[in-house]
Amino acid sequence: MLRKRARGGVSSQLVYGRPVLASFFSSSSSSSSSSFSSSSFSSSFSSSSTPRNEADEARRTFFAQLGFGNVVAARLQAEKEAIKHGLGPSGPGYVILPRFLSPPSPPPSSLPDRRLCRDMRQEASGLFQAGVFYPSFAYRGDERLEKKNVWNFELDGHEWDYAPSLLMYTREILLHLPPLLNSLSLPLPVPPSRPPSLLRLSPRGYANKIAVSTGGGSHFLRHTDNNNGDSRKVTLVYYLNSEWPSGNGGQLRLYPRSGGYGQEEGSKNTSRGEGTEADGGEEGYVDVWPEGDTLVMFLSEELEHEVLPNWNEEEKDHRWTYTLWLVEEGGCEGES
Numbered sequence: 001m002l003r004k005r006a007r008g009g010v011s012s013q014l015v016y017g018r019p020v021l022a023s024f025f026s027s028s029s030s031s032s033s034s035s036f037s038s039s040s041f042s043s044s045f046s047s048s049s050t051p052r053n054e055a056d057e058a059r060r061t062f063f064a065q066l067g068f069g070n071v072v073a074a075r076l077q078a079e080k081e082a083i084k085h086g087l088g089p090s091g092p093g094y095v096i097l098p099r100f101l102s103p104p105s106p107p108p109s110s111l112p113d114r115r116l117c118r119d120m121r122q123e124a125s126g127l128f129q130a131g132v133f134y135p136s137f138a139y140r141g142d143e144r145l146e147k148k149n150v151w152n153f154e155l156d157g158h159e160w161d162y163a164p165s166l167l168m169y170t171r172e173i174l175l176h177l178p179p180l181l182n183s184l185s186l187p188l189p190v191p192p193s194r195p196p197s198l199l200r201l202s203p204r205g206y207a208n209k210i211a212v213s214t215g216g217g218s219h220f221l222r223h224t225d226n227n228n229g230d231s232r233k234v235t236l237v238y239y240l241n242s243e244w245p246s247g248n249g250g251q252l253r254l255y256p257r258s259g260g261y262g263q264e265e266g267s268k269n270t271s272r273g274e275g276t277e278a279d280g281g282e283e284g285y286v287d288v289w290p291e292g293d294t295l296v297m298f299l300s301e302e303l304e305h306e307v308l309p310n311w312n313e314e315e316k317d318h319r320w321t322y323t324l325w326l327v328e329e330g331g332c333e334g335e336s
């Protein structure tokens with residue numbers, strides 16, 4: 001059910017940095033467990049009493065033929081080593097996967113490129129136009145600061161009529177990524193006084209946020225996503241923009257842990273910096289352009305990052321993201 005929120009109002013659900021954790025599989029309706037297999041997902045489309053237009057029909061056919069799930073599963077499997085290095089103890093704490101849901105190079109110009117990403121963006125922008133987004137906040141201690149020109153919305157997992165692609169993406173990530181990360185036996189940072197422990201992610205719990213920045217210098221100050229010991233362990237920022245007009249800012253700036261720069265070198269949408277006085281001296285960083293269909297995965301507790309001010313005022317150039325946070329096993333309410 002779509003919850004309408006007044007713009008300018010305060011969300012009772014997710015506010016920046018303090019998400020309500022959801023459980024994708026258990027928080028869904030009673031019919032949900034069966035509707036989470038791809039075949040019954042497509043049949044739930046056709047058996048629904050809601051009238052379907054051509055776009056819905058085309059989307060349904062597209063999912064049935066192409067299989068969102070296969071794309072996510074195959075890509076994650078192909079990137080296993082890069083993920084292991086990026087999030088592992090000697091890696092930088094992040095991994096960048098451009099063209100996450102698309103073939104490595106763009107198709108001939110007559111074919112639509114980054115189609116899954118564009119579907120997700122369309123759904124996000126439909127929700128925004130429906131007025132359900134709310135202003136984003138940052139916290140400094142207990143002080144709540146409204147972020148300029150940044151709006152959020154949290155999916156609760158029931159929005160199949162409004163956001164099928166976003167939910168399908170969520171479902172597939174949850175099906176495939178926690179088991180893959182758990183299989184890598186990645187060590188968690190623990191104080192020396194505590195015994196070493198490994199990253200163990202829940203296959204069900206997660207938090208999510210659709211965010212749009214509407215220009216005017218909107219930005220995110222340098223932070224880690226989880227510095228107050230909640231259960232979020234891995235952040236996945238997926239960019240929903242199409243092209244990103246350069247020169248207008250909006251880069252995600254990552255401050256790698258010691259251990260090198262990982263596999264992003266040579267990637268077209270990243271650039272490296274040496275750091276300046278203002279950035280804290282000698283420190284290096286990596287800038288990622290928020291180009292559509294790029295997935296950035298990083299350790300929520302460790303990886304410092306910021307978003308530089310962006311000035312893309314035009315609606316078509318607004319800065320869109322869909323973020324998922326994977327949580328530790330047992331970290332989700334109601335989970336055994």
Ligand SMILES: O=C(O)CCC(=O)C(=O)O
Nearest residue numbers: 220225237252307321323
């Ligand atoms: O939009 C981005 O690139 C990152 C946003 C971010 O850091 C956050 O939502 O915590």
Ligand SMILES: [Fe+2]
Nearest residue numbers: 223224225305
């Ligand atoms: Fe963040």
